[in-house]
Amino acid sequence: MDQDLQLVKGNEAVAEAAARAGCRYFFGYPITPQNELPAYMSWRLPELGGVYLQAESEVAAINMVYGAAGAGVRVMTSSSSPGISLKQEGISYLAGSELPCVIVNMVRGGPGLGSIQPAQSDYFQATKGGGHGDYRMVVLGPSDLQELVDLTYESFNIADRYRNPVMILGDGIMGQMMEPVRFPELLDPQTLPVKEWATTGRGGKRKENNLINSLYLDAEACWEHNQKLGEKYRQMKENETRWEILYEDAEFYFAAYGTTARIVKKALESLRQRGYSVGLVRPISLWPFPDQAFASLAEKARGYVVVEMSMGQMVEDVRLAVGSELPVEFIGTAGGVMPHPSDISDKMETLIREVGGHK
Amino acid sequence: MKAVFTRPQALSDQATHYCPGCLHGIAHRLVAEALDELDLTERAVGVASVGCSVFTYNYFDCDFQQAAHGRAPAVATGIKRARPDSIVFTYQGDGDLASIGAAEAMHAASRGEKITVIFINNAIYGMTGGQMAPTTLEGQRTTTSPSGRDVSLTGHPLRMSEMLQGLPGVAYLARVSCHDVKHIRQAKQSVQKAFEVQREGLGFAMVELLSNCPTNWGMTPGESLKWLEENMIPYYPIGELKTPEAVTDHGE
Numbered sequence: 001m002d003q004d005l006q007l008v009k010g011n012e013a014v015a016e017a018a019a020r021a022g023c024r025y026f027f028g029y030p031i032t033p034q035n036e037l038p039a040y041m042s043w044r045l046p047e048l049g050g051v052y053l054q055a056e057s058e059v060a061a062i063n064m065v066y067g068a069a070g071a072g073v074r075v076m077t078s079s080s081s082p083g084i085s086l087k088q089e090g091i092s093y094l095a096g097s098e099l100p101c102v103i104v105n106m107v108r109g110g111p112g113l114g115s116i117q118p119a120q121s122d123y124f125q126a127t128k129g130g131g132h133g134d135y136r137m138v139v140l141g142p143s144d145l146q147e148l149v150d151l152t153y154e155s156f157n158i159a160d161r162y163r164n165p166v167m168i169l170g171d172g173i174m175g176q177m178m179e180p181v182r183f184p185e186l187l188d189p190q191t192l193p194v195k196e197w198a199t200t201g202r203g204g205k206r207k208e209n210n211l212i213n214s215l216y217l218d219a220e221a222c223w224e225h226n227q228k229l230g231e232k233y234r235q236m237k238e239n240e241t242r243w244e245i246l247y248e249d250a251e252f253y254f255a256a257y258g259t260t261a262r263i264v265k266k267a268l269e270s271l272r273q274r275g276y277s278v279g280l281v282r283p284i285s286l287w288p289f290p291d292q293a294f295a296s297l298a299e300k301a302r303g304y305v306v307v308e309m310s311m312g313q314m315v316e317d318v319r320l321a322v323g324s325e326l327p328v329e330f331i332g333t334a335g336g337v338m339p340h341p342s343d344i345s346d347k348m349e350t351l352i353r354e355v356g357g358h359k
Numbered sequence: 360m361k362a363v364f365t366r367p368q369a370l371s372d373q374a375t376h377y378c379p380g381c382l383h384g385i386a387h388r389l390v391a392e393a394l395d396e397l398d399l400t401e402r403a404v405g406v407a408s409v410g411c412s413v414f415t416y417n418y419f420d421c422d423f424q425q426a427a428h429g430r431a432p433a434v435a436t437g438i439k440r441a442r443p444d445s446i447v448f449t450y451q452g453d454g455d456l457a458s459i460g461a462a463e464a465m466h467a468a469s470r471g472e473k474i475t476v477i478f479i480n481n482a483i484y485g486m487t488g489g490q491m492a493p494t495t496l497e498g499q500r501t502t503t504s505p506s507g508r509d510v511s512l513t514g515h516p517l518r519m520s521e522m523l524q525g526l527p528g529v530a531y532l533a534r535v536s537c538h539d540v541k542h543i544r545q546a547k548q549s550v551q552k553a554f555e556v557q558r559e560g561l562g563f564a565m566v567e568l569l570s571n572c573p574t575n576w577g578m579t580p581g582e583s584l585k586w587l588e589e590n591m592i593p594y595y596p597i598g599e600l601k602t603p604e605a606v607t608d609h610g611e
Contacts, residue, residue, distance in 0.1 A: 025437075025440065025441055027437065053440060056462055056465075059430070059433075059462075059463075060430070060462070060463055061433075063426065063427065063430040063433035063437065063463070064433050064436050064437035064440070066424070066426070066427075066433075066434050066437060067426075067433065067434035067435060067437025067440075067441070068437035068440060068441040069437070070437075070438065071437065071438045071441040072441070072442075073441045075441070089427055090427065090430070093427050097424075097425070199404045199422035199438065200422070200442055201401060201402040201403055201404055201421070201445045202400075202422060203401055203402065204401050209416075209420065209421055210423075211416055211422070211423050211424075211425075212425065213424070214425065215413065
């Protein structure tokens with residue numbers, strides 16, 4: 001038996017992975033279905049000499065993250081959809097001021113107060129901005145708990161590398177389910193490179209003041225700042241795009257991410273057993289979106305079925321990546337309802353029949 | 360020859376953007392003198408707010424973070440929790456602290472965050488052009504209360520310090536005024552105490568400085584000082600609302 005494997009709940013897995021990555025500061029506010037995450041942090045971080053603080057609101061929490069990130073430490077917040085909406089102002093400021101942090105969204109049904117069951121309806125908000133201004137953040141959508149652990153750990157490195165917020169986009173299922181995982185080594189934050197730009201007080205060590213700021217009242221200066229950010233986002237696109245393709249020789253493909261991709265895999269296997277030539281494109285980084293994955297299949301692919309727990313959001317990015325030559329069909333559920341494998345395989349069978357593909 | 364009056368070290372050598380006659384300059388100086396005299400500048404991290412004081416980071420010679428409107432106490436909380444040895448202060452106006460940021464101010468105080476809050480109350484929104492603030496006095500004319508503030512429509516001016524007074528997390532709380540020399544000297548003592556309280560780790564400290572806005576009040580600087588004295592002080596009584604025993608009294 002593998003002694004390193006531990007059976008854990010998703011929300012707790014993210015929390016422990018963050019702690020392992022050297023995150024010692026957490027600011028949050030209760031909201032279902034992510035409550036196990038702050039609860040875990042509330043004992044784990046003090047145990048490691050860190051700070052857990054329950055803020056008076058999601059708005060305050062993200063601004064505490066801003067302060068701590070600006071002071072140069074690895075810091076995290078988590079929430080679920082309505083709470084993430086409240087954080088959008090802060091996320092824009094974090095991106096504008098170039099501050100690294102990790103934000104977890106265990107998405108639930110919306111809009112408004114919605115439901116507390118899993119959904120993927122915050123895809124637009126996460127990948128297209130959410131807050132005001134031209135900014136981007138790396139958005140990662142794991143589809144099992146080991147990947148959730150690994151991506152959470154890596155997200156702190158990505159955040160520090162680009163001085164930019166990174167979002168882990170999970171959902172209610174991802175937060176609530178249990179799976180065996182293997183955690184990476186516990187990192188001592190003292191071993192991380194010192195952030196020379198952080199507002200730690202000059203401490204008699206430097207003459208110049210450090211300033212964390214996103215205000216450029218002069219339009220030309222603000223334009224220059226945007227160009228600098230734009231170059232950073234270009235580098236993220238180049239280096240941080242992640243995806244998985246199952247069956248690269250297939251004729252028809254599903255495109256799905258996160259929990260939905262797991263359900264799709266079930267439909268996929270049943271179709272393949274019945275002789276259909278189908279595969280799966282699973283974006284792991286939702287921004288930057290893996291256009292390359294779709295480009296790599298352009299020679300052979302004859303059509304796509306996009307499956308989401310939303311009314312159709314990522315499907316727009318798939319259509320942009322695939323172009324107008326191929327049919328891109330959509331099947332989705334919303335409000336906390338999960339798609340059924342048989343509905344998914346029916347959709348694919350219909351597409352294959354219409355296009356005239358073979359078994 | 361001995362220099363008897365110089366720029367405090369904690370102020371940078373830069374002209375401010377404030378209007379002629381505005382008391383921000385004096386308030387800045389009081390903060391800088393406190394940092395100098397308590398030798399805290401090397402440990403200091405300021406948090407600038409949104410409003411006329413948005414460029415505060417240009418005027419103080421120490422590390423700074425610029426916060427979103429009203430969020431300075433939350434940002435300061437994050438800094439102080441991550442770097443407990445830092446001396447963290449916010450500099451906020453009444454629109455920022457008493458309106459959009461009332462929750463952040465209240466809860467930072469309630470938690471007893473070991474930060475210093477410098478609260479400039481001039482009863483109006485300055486930077487955006489003289490709109491009514493929660494602190495605008497009854498009958499006071501602003502661009503959004505052109506006939507004078509009607510309390511039956513917009514409620515009564517908010518006394519932020521009195522709201523915070525009852526919170527056990529608050530270690531030091533004072534309201535002072537900057538309208539004349541005598542009061543500026545009192546204000547200086549309060550600002551110093553508010554930093555000493557943080558240095559000693561006693562809890563949340565706030566000084567509310569009554570200030571003016573000649574531009575948006577439509578007055579000369581001299582008239583504005585008189586108006587402050589005659590109208591603001593009766594509604595916003597000055598004095599120490601809360602003092603911990605551990606803080607020394609500087610006396611006169």
